[in-house]
Every structure is written in structure tokens, then in C-alpha cells.
Amino acid sequence: MPRRTMIEAIRDAMDVSMERDDKVVVFGEDVGFFGGVFRVTHGLQAKYGKSRCFDAPINESGIVGSAIGMAAYGLKPCVEIQFADYMYPAYDQLTQEAARLRYRSNGDFTCPIVVRMPTGGGIFGGQTHSQSPEALFTHVSGLKTVVPSNPHDAKGLLIAAIEDPDPVIFLEPKRLYNGPFDGHHDRPVTPWSKHELGEVADGHYTVPLGKAAIRRAGAAVTVLAYGTMVYVAQAAAEETGVDAEIIDLRTLLPLDLDTIVASVKKTGRCVVVHEATLTSGFGAELSALVQENCFYHLEAPVARVAGWDTPYPHAQEWEYFPGPARVGRALLETLEA
């Protein structure tokens, strides 16, 4: 099976979707002729023409707002916000319009859009190239939120998102674009070509939204993670020797609660890991759900490892980013609790 980077896998998902359905259109800043600042849309304009893949003015609200109008017409726009850090001007359109259109019109109008945005840190991106705003989407009724962690899932989830009848926020951890990253910034990065999850089938396949994947089976503690933190958690488990069961959530909303609950009932312990800041982050929702659903099976408090409650700093990148050492400590503390 061919191996692809996450960039190539996401591009392939759009290629496959545009080939199958001429209602799929792709646009955003630098997305057209140039093929995107991360090369994710490279070649799509040449293949499908300017009316299917085109450059947009630098206006996030305009990109999402016009996509909503296109969706109301009957197209299926898959648009890009250059960095998740720049989605805020579009937040009104995403939360009050895209998310609510089906509900408020009782299905008279719907909004099958996908909004792709590179997310996450670990790249010396500083304040506005590193944020993880997923909790700002999961709190909005009417939006689905997806965060893939590898090329195979990225392609399958993106095709599923494009085919989904409702708006989907598709957060792409840019740290994972070229290879998995476990937080060991002092070691060379393995490219996806050397990783089994870099195997991406040609043609059409989907990974269903709302289904988690168990990346490492274990008996001692359940780790709930997504995006880059999946690899950090794996490294932490290997390095501490803790027999952790690592769940890659893949979709944050709708959430695969069944997989989570089954695992925590088995292990009796749970550590939640995300890059985003701690307070009111998605980890708080996960922790509350585990506590509500697994209270009598818990042997220890649910722990959270997250970004600190500060803006994302530049020079202090590795003191901020929740690396394997911090996650490993949380695993050991949870076992000892």
C-alpha cells in the first residue's frame, strides 16, 4: 500500500472527493494557484479548474460566510483557514450560522461544509501559529469537530467529513504533517514513509466520524488523547513502563463515549491529555464524562495534562508543550494514587 504524508493524504481526500462529486469546491487563502502554504491543495486547481479550487481574499469571515451561502445553494464547500489561530473573525459565521442553520430553518436550509484548519504547537509558532481552539467548537451545538493523528485517518475522516450533511471543523495538527511527533524535539523526526499509519489506500474510503481508535491496548490506565498527544502518550507509556491503554479520540464531537467508558471500567484509571490550555478545555468535558459514567470503577482521580493557562509562548516552547516527561509523571502519579 502506498505511504503518504498527512499533507498528501489530506490532498488525496480532497482529490477523491472532487473527482466523485462536482459539488465539492475548495477555496481559501493561497489555496488555488499556489496550492496552499502547507501544500495541502497542491495541484487541485490545475486538475479541476479555477471554479472548483480558487484563491480567496484574506477574510476568514468571508471565506466561511460565502461557503455557508454555497452550501445553502447545494454545493459542498471544503474551505481552509490558514491557521486555526486565525479562525476568530469567522467565529460568528461558524457558531451562529453554520452550526444553527439546519435547526433554525427546520431543515429548510442545511450547511454541509468542512472547515479545515492547521492546529497545534510544537513548531515554534508562537502565539498565533500554535493554538488548539477545539473547545471553542465542541461547546457549540450543531458543529462536529474532528482531529486526525495520522495520514490514514486524515484521509478517511476528511472524506467522511466532506460527505457529512452537517458542518465539520477539521483540525489538522500541523506538527504531524510530515511525520509523527512524540515530543522529543531533540531527536530526528521519523517521516510518515517509515510509519505503518502512513499507509494510505488509493481511491475512496472513509473513517466514520464519532469512532475512537485504541492505539495501544493496556490494563493499568486509560489515556484519552488526540492529535499530536497520541504519540506523546505512547512515548510516555514506553518510557515509564506503565501499561497504558491509549485511545485516539479522532472525533471530539460526536464523541465515542462507549469506547472510553469500556476502557476506563477495565483500567479503573484515566489520564486526559491535550495541548490546549487547561481551564475549560475539552479535557474538562472528558474528565466530567468519565467521572459521571465510571465513578464506581475509578481507583484514582481523573488527571489532566494540558497546555498551561497562558498564551502560547515562543522561546519557552518545550516548557509549555505537554511532552512525554509531563505525561509520564501523570501516568505514574495516577497509578500511585
Place this chain on the structure above:
Amino acid sequence: MADAGMLRFHVPEPEVRPGGTPDFSNVTIAEAGSVPRPDIDVDPRTIRDMAFSIIRVLNRNGEAVGPWAGLLSSEELLEGLRNMMTLRTFDARMQMAQRQGKTSFYMQHLGEEAVSCAFRKALAPGDMNFPTYRQAGLLIADGYPMVTMMNQIYSNEADPLKGRQLPIMYSSKEHGFFSISGNLATQYIQAVGWAMASAISNDSRIAAAWIGDGSTAESDFHSALVFASTYKAPVVLNVVNNQWAISTFQGIARGGSGTFAARGLGFGIPSLRVDGNDYLAVHAVAKWAATRARDNLGPTLVEYVTYRAGAHSSSDDPSAYRPKTESDAWPLGDPIVRLKNHLIKLGVWSDERHAQAEAEILDTVIAAQKEAESHGTLHAGGKPSTREMFEGVFAEMPPHLRRQRQQAGV
């Protein structure tokens, strides 16, 4: 001369406040028939002055004059009059229903009836409006059932939106009326996107965007103009300048610093200004702009100069911020009276027939109201099922919503 080095902060104020004498002497009004009618493929640079004038057809004597006249037959004008009268009667009844506690909220169109009623007649079936909350004339003029509108206002068991939406936030794809949102200006850029989609699909349908003077200050107004201009989208960009945004006069959105129409010029968009209380002028300009869009010539920005004669909403009291008699002093008059006088001048209408029509329309509206109230009002009679509260968030209900619906006991 101001003192050098000492800055002063400027906050615009309306000419007159409550207790004062209304004064519209600053409103420059072109004579009816005086503004030329350019070809639809005109170079926008050659008609820049049209963004600063006012296209008018009906003169003081009730005659239709000038190059924008002559598009509508007497029958079409009589239908337009009836639609405006229906909207006004509908408004009055619903305003009263709100006062009687049958609904929580209402917003009237008083004085602005010509804008939406005449515009609708310039569109073709399949075109899509992206209205604000003050364009219900688009529905009335398209024959959307008044009972259905009232059912929505009452949030009753027959409400097509199942009680989820605030009164007057209608939605009808079938009637080319996009779902209304409470968030101002959002639909302006969505209209442009819809128009872009029509062009991408090599369709022949066009979109119409709607916004008020106050909301032009929102950033989505700018977004819409950039996108419409960049992609030459087949959209008519409507700005209804009724002078007021709740209590805020149009100067706070920096009207008067030019015109709202003039804002299109910087984007290279042909921009016209029209008498919003002149049914014939509104229709003629709308038709011009719609034809441009349909002929792939791109967007047109149209400012309708009108006056919000009523309160902003059923929760508002305008006497707290503007003179009570200000609407009487409005120099462009009342759209219904002006069309009525024109039809009388044409010899196809009379005061007697007008009075008769008023009575007939009132009967029709009351009959619709009775039928709607048989399905319930906000606090009495039939109401939408509580289960409906959980439906339609997504196409398919996800597990967490199913759990919550169970918890709610429905």
C-alpha cells in the same frame, strides 16, 4: 482655529432630538425623472455620481416621469399597492397581537413597504433573497401564506420552524427567502456565496443580499463587497437606509459622510441610490440590477432611501430618542399614499376603492389570524412538541443528544 496640540473627540449627533422640530433640510432630494438610466453594461466609473443622487419616478403630482418609468402595467401596480397595504395591515394586527400577549415579539415595516414588495417583483422564480428581519414584503408579494407567517410568530403547533425561532425569523426556500438569523449582516456575505455557487454551477439564478444602514458597520458588509467584487458574483447588494438603527441615527454608521451607496464605489461596484418610498423607482432599479446580475455583469449595490416610521420593534419606544412627528416630516412621504395617488392619477383607482380594499384586506388578515390562532398562540393552545427541541441540531441525532432527550423525559 482649534488650539494646536489639543485633540477633540468627535461623536456625531442627529439634527434633532425629542422635543425639537423635525428637520430634513440636510436631505438633498433629486427631482423625479432627473436621474438618467444607464445601459446595464455601463462602466461603473462613468456613473459614480448616481451613488450620490436619488433615482425617483413619481413626482409631486403623482405622475410617473423620466427614464426609469414605464416598466409596470396598471394591473401590476394595483397588485403592488395591495401587497403593501396587506403588509401594513398584517403588521398592525401582529403588533396588536404582541400587545395582547399572544406572542413575545414583533417588528413592523411601517413606511418601508415599497422596498421589499417592489423588489420581489424584479426577481425570477428560483432567485434567492437573504433578508433581514424587515423584508417580510418579499414573502407577502410572493404569495407566501399569511397563516404560515402567523403560525411562526405564534410559535404554535403549525409553526413550520417548530417553535425554535424568535417571531418573524421566517424561512422559506420555496419562496426564495433564506432563513433569518438574529446576527446582523451575516447573511450579506452568505448571499454572495450563494451567487458564487450559482455561477460555479453555470446556473441562471441570482441572489439578493439585504442589510440595514446600521448593520453596514458590521465587518460582514465589507466581506460581502470584497467577495462580490472579486468574483463578479451575480448578486444585488441592497442597503435599506431607514435613517435609524434602533436609537442610533445613521450618522453613527457614518452615513452622511457620503452615502451608503458610495461605499460600493471603492470596490468597483456600480452603485445606485433610489427613493425607497417610490414603488416604481424601487422596482425599476431592482430590475436593472437583477438584469445586470443575470447577464453575468456582476454585482450592483443599491441604497434605498427611506424612513423607519414605526418603532424599531415591539420592545422599543422611539419617542425617547427622536421627535414624535419626525416621520410626518420625512420628505419622501408614505409609499402607500404615493402609489395610491399615482393610480388615481392614472384613472384606475379611487379613494372609494381604496377604502373598500382596506376593509377587504383587513377581513383577509383577520381571517388568517383566526385560523392561525386555532393552532395556538405562544402561551395558549397548541404548541410544538418538546421533542422538536432536540431534532434538527444535526441530520442524525448523535448519542449525547439522545441521552439528553431521554433525561428531559421526551
